[in-house]
Amino acid sequence: MKNRLILLFMLSSWFISDVFAEHQSRYMEINGHKLQITEWYSSSHNRQPTTNDPKLSTVLLLSGPTDNWNSDSAWFARLAPKLAKHYRVVAIDRAGQQTDNPNAPLGYIQFGKDLQQLIPKLAIKKMHIIGFASANIAINQLLSGTLSTETLSITLIDPDVLLPYSINRYKSDAKPFKDNLEKYIEYIGAGKYAARAKQKNDTEYKHLQSINAKDPETDWRYVEKTFQSRLSIISLQNLFKEIARYGEDLDIAAKQTLPKDIPLVVFDTDFEDNYIAQTEKDADKQGLRRWKAEAAKFYQQLADESVNGQYIHLDSKEHLLPFSDPDQLIATIQRLNDRASQ
Template sequence: MVGLILKYLLLLSTLLTSLTLVALPAGSRLYPLPDGALHVRLLQPDARRDQHVDTAIVLIAGPNQNFHADSAWFALLQPLLAQQYRTYAIDRQSSGFSSDTLRPSYRKFATDLAKVLPQLQAQKFLLVSFASSSITARLLVDDPAIATRLAGLVLIDPDVPTTAAQALYNGYPADWYRANLAVLLPELAKGAWNERTAQKLSTELTHLRQIVPAQLQPQTDWDYLQQVFVTRQRISRQQARAIEIAEYQADLALYNQSRWLHSRVPVSVVDGDFEAPLIAAATDDKALLQLWRQEGLDWGKSLADNSGGRYLALADTEHLLMFSAAPALAEFIGQLLATPAATKTAAR
């Protein structure tokens, strides 16, 4: 009983801190959940502010190589899309400006989004996911109550449920975090990784400034991006990042059970070539990485074809395509909204 009380007090303290002490950026709003709130950032043309919108765009983020994943990754793509469309960028709990939770995961994000999406102002949603947030996207499609509200999915460099991919995804660093989480969390609480986290954030910001084309630098919301970066530095978020990596295996296990090739909604896939530098630098794992890359390409094409979606291959070797290839992504998403595919009846 004492343990439960302490756990409740910790959760309450975390929620109060997240919900009352953080100043939200312009366009942001918190949507309540049973255990906290999700941060949703709305950007849209002024002309659409009071209009009925049939389909809005929802953006959800996955991780880069440092496992940072939040709405900062849409600091360019969302403003570009918002020139024409109603757009929502959403942070899962323990990410960005959302409240903290004790066990963050992509599974939980799907459950939370199922509660929040019906509250947003649109009849349907085109759900755009990056990297591992394809787990959340797929689980939402498997929810019959939400699937009817989805005009389609756009998966940008998604996780793929193939044999080679699982061998890589369940290896380092995910296996290391699972094995060491109990020891790591108290060390993080002492600030052991504060300097390391700050250095990674500085390196990431420098890299982003390098890969955003010069003509798009003014359209990138650098202020918003850096505001989100500040939240990553907090010790509670360093701990949440570690927990989420440890939870990744369970996320994947559920993800892999989904009948991907029988999607209820059209699934479009964008494949960059971020694997190329990894393969070039590899030694022992080169063959496995090459197989992962080819299986992923084949899977993405089959998924798009089978579900009535579309497939876009980009030669870009950056993983953060939302910055390096934002115009191409915006054009692709615009084409999907202009000529949507018909929703298919899934074979169950």
């Protein structure tokens, strides 16, 4: 009986170690500032996350914002461990995030420039890119230059709509941050925003749990660590500074185009419907519907311009697709990876 229990325990331990992935975060310096790099790895691969396996494609995870402008790699904490069973998985956070650097060069365009230098240092030979929300701005910049790493595919989830009407909407949302930045920075520095920031974190945490609280593979430890890092005064000030310069990043990205020879998949959710339902004024509803329609037009245009491009509309009103439906993204990457291997 004792031997049987030991055997069951060993089988159970093997199963857990094979299914679950661990993360490892570290910092790398680019042009005098640090960025956080996080890799997930599965013990079934019997490898450390920094091991360079030339046969293993890398999936690069780049994030953008949700309602509260939080835009770090916490949004990938459900997707990344699942991807790590099959790929090298790397999430990179922008300068000023997770590093407590008050002098970090901020923004998505800057991040794209940082990635151009950082990716070769990570010894990534071939990669699939998944970009959520505004991350497409950084991807535009990243792929505007010469890169030794082979980009096998790009998958965008509700990317920023780089057409005039939508750009003006985004700029309007960011304008209060730009106009009042000095006052906001002082307010945060005095600790007066701390309770509000924590409240936003708590709301977002509950939302993530409502999406998939029962998935045992979700890396909640990473979510909690990342959410806690958001609350430092420097991180909060960097967030507001980045929002204030968001309009400049949009203008630059609008003049750039993605390479046409890279397969592109664009996911378009109905997350805008949540805003429409919560809006009372008819004029505001019309504006939101116009934004949604322009998004569909832009996403289809991106897909049409790419070799093997695909536009996928989802009925889901959940914006955080990496949390709500990771299997859809995994299947997409698998299909793109199989095609690249042919």
